[in-house]
Amino acid sequence: MGKTIGIDLGTTNSCVAVVEGGAAVIIPNSQGERTTPSVVAFTDNGERLVGQVALRQAITNPKGTITSIKREMGTNYRVKAEGRNFNPAEISAIILGKLKKDAESYLGEDVTEAVITVPAYFSDAQRQATKDAGTIAGLNVKRIINEPTAAALAYGVDKEEAKKVLVFDLGGGTFDVSILDIKDGVIEVIATAGDNHLGGDDFDECITTELIDTFSRQYRVNIRNQEITMRRIREAARKAKEELSFTATTQINLPYLTEIKGEQVHLEYTLDRAKFDRLTSALVEKTQKPVLQAMEDAHVTKDDIGKVILVGGSTRIPAVQNKIQLLTGKEGFKGINPDECVAMGAALQGGVMGGEITGLLLLDVTPLSxxxxxxxxxxxxxxxxxxxxxxxxxxxxxxxxxxxxxxxxxxxxxxxxxxxxxxxxxxxxxxxxxxxxxxxxxxxxxxxxxxxxxxxxxxxxxxxxxxxxxxxxxxxNMSQAEIEKAMEDARRYAGEDENIRSMSETRNRLNTLILQANEMQKQLSKTDKAKGKEAKKDLARPIKDAAKALKGKNTTLDELNRCAMKLEQVMGRYQK
Known part of the structure; x- marks a missing residue:
């Protein structure tokens, strides 16, 4: 019997783990990263990209790039691509297929069994759609378990004295809070509450709106209908949010953001944590009601809670951590990685079901009446x-x-x-x-x-x-015939030409280098006009050659790599 993998199918990032030697370990993806962006892209030449490669080309392919599909699970939302409409389960299956392939490369064997996590507050339709996605990806989904419960398993609650634990799970698109009773290796969920449309994406949108409004006031132009421009702003907003979890101030610089009356214009904005907290205060307040609801349903007070476990990348936001402490009287436990613990817990549950792990019993609850x-x-x-x-x-x-x-x-x-x-x-x-x-x-x-x-x-x-x-x-949800057809498609694309994938990655890298070269010229001209003039002269030909290569229909991978290397060499002279 093969290994059972544990999968955290996240809104922003997904993660896969497996039990080895009685412990859960994270499986790195093909790029060596421990999490994989939950991003799928359909390109003009008919390929499907997943994860980091899909994220890298998102700015240049906004229409064909799908993010945060988890928020649409169990709905009639559709993505038009390849001449047909994909439902959320089918898009999610493409992500799961990538995780499955990475697991097989790591383990050196076929993987067919999985435990997949969902937000505790997912409805029946959303759970069924998640199970459909696993089936399409070629996985036998042995169990769907709630994310907060999986996090508690990863935390190792079975190793401590009996206590009640509150799991605060704020991810990219969903929010859950669960109260668990832990004793003698039994993990019993006694209450859960949440909001399926509250997460890091909403915090990003607050910054995005502020940037758009500022830019519109400055230049008196509406850029909301410019897809590539909006994609760049949203990506900058996400990075700014992440930086403000560790620094007091961040600089947002978007050179050559758009063109107004034939002139290239840029966006520069300084965002400090205090302003970010004001922009997102309503979102932080929205976490209060589910916490209080779960505590009321569980008949517990602050004094009854032994520990608060933080799950999901958005729990790194300082204002969120302050809110947790205010509501529970406890500082959130940071001893586990909030991006990885859910997948590890899912793997441990797979280990329990497969007999690799003993002495643990998981008792979950239904979130709604x-x-x-x-x-x-x-x-x-x-x-x-x-x-x-x-x-x-x-x-x-x-x-x-x-x-x-x-x-x-x-x-x-x-x-x-x-x-x-x-x-x-x-x-x-x-x-x-x-x-x-x-x-x-x-x-x-x-x-x-x-x-x-x-x-x-x-x-x-x-x-x-x-x-x-x-x-x-x-x-x-999907009929059996629809699931089987989607499985056929998934198998067909599993053998996708790696050269096409490499071409896409290199093209995206070259696009980024051109943007960086243009920004370098601008910054050097501000600090040293002579050096800026010299850089502009030296970079002119490499930038022109790179742009020409990107436009060419028959450009080879070697030509793209040569252009990239030349740009990097010239830029390197001015970065010393």
């Missing part, structure tokens, strides 16, 4: 939120009208009293029920939630024995 629509358009709950899974629970209902030949079961997920205010997961009809006066038939409705948090609902007339059931699949 489940029920059916009853008379008056009300939602009657059958399983309350924060119920430990897997679980099976039944409740008996009856008819609202006399002599009904059938009943329609509408399955709902949510906390609202009115059915219309909750999410409709699916519906089915139970026919052939006992014809009797209203209130006489006894219809038993049973909800089964498996260890992945995926729901199956059945209904049975206790008198006639007639029964019907449904495994919840929203209209946005």
């Amino acid at each position: 489940l029920g059916i629509e009853t008379v008056g358009g009300m939602c009657t709950k059958v399983i309350e939120r924060n119920t430990t899974i897997p679980i099976s629970k039944s409740q008996v209902f009856t008819t609202a009208a006399s002599f009904q030949p059938q009943v329609e079961i509408k399955v709902l997920q949510g906390e609202r009293a009115k059915a219309a205010d909750n999410k409709l997961l699916g519906k089915f009809k139970l026919k052939g029920i006992q014809k009797a006066m209203a209130g006489v038939p006894q219809i038993e409705v049973t909800f089964n939630i498996d260890a992945n948090g995926i729901v199956n609902v059945s209904a049975r007339d206790q008198k006639t024995g007639k029964a019907q059931e449904i495994t919840i699949e929203s209209s946005e």
Whole structure:
């Protein structure tokens, strides 16, 4: 039996791990990096790029580059490429396929089994879409587990005394908070809350908006419809956010950002942490309600919480850390890497299932209540939120009208009293029920939630024995035929020509070098006019040759590399 890998399929970055010698280790990707950007790109020449290579060309290919697809899981969002529409599960499968391939290179064997993590607050449709993505990528998804729970496993909670742990998970696109009870190697989730549309992307957008507004006021121009310009601004915003986690001030410089009336204009902006905190204060405040909700549901106070574990890159933001301390009275634990711990926990769960790790038991919960629509358009709950899974629970209902030949079961997920205010997961009809006066038939409705948090609902007339059931699949999820077709496509692209990939990487590198060379000329002219004039003269030919090579349809990889080397050599003389 082969290894089971653990995958953190993230909004911004993804990570894969495996158990070796009883411990979880991170698997580096083909570039030697421990995380892989969750970015997919479709190029004009028909190739698919994944990870860092896709991210590098994002500025020059904004329409064909897809980021943060995790935020669209379980929806009817579509990406148009290669003459057809891709759903979020298919795009996610391309990322998973890359992680699978990297794992196989590292382990030297085929990998077919995986444990994949999802935000604790993911709905049934989102979990099913994640499982579909794994299937398309050629993986047997043995378990879907919640990210905060995986982080607790990685933290090594089984090695400490009994305590309650709060996991604060703020990633690129989602936010979860979970309260766990730890004792005797049993990790039991007792409450979870969150927001599936709160994360680092939103902090980036605050900086992006500030930069656009500043630029628009200065030049009286709207640049929001300029895709390449916007991609550069968003990338600069992300880098500025990351830098402000470690420094008090950051400089944002975007040379040759756009052209106005035939003249190239630049964006220069100084952003300090105080201004960043003001821009993002509303986002930090949004983390408060889920924390308090989870604590209330778990019946705990600040004093009951033994430790706070930080998960997700966005927990590095100082204002977020201050908020955590204010809400919990505890400083967040920083002894584990917030970018890697979820994948490590998923690998450990795979090790538990495969028998490599013993003495650990994971008890997770369903994040939202489940029920059916009853008379008056009300939602009657059958399983309350924060119920430990897997679980099976039944409740008996009856008819609202006399002599009904059938009943329609509408399955709902949510906390609202009115059915219309909750999410409709699916519906089915139970026919052939006992014809009797209203209130006489006894219809038993049973909800089964498996260890992945995926729901199956059945209904049975206790008198006639007639029964019907449904495994919840929203209209946005994929049929088996669609999954098989997507798997075929994934296999077809698995053998993609590496020369094409190298061409794309080198072209992106050359584009970046041209931008850097132009910026170097500008900076040198400010500090030393004579040296700036000399640099401009020396760089003119290499820049021209590089631009010509990039435009050429038949340019070879060797020609691109020669242009890049020449640019680097000339720039190197002025960097000393």
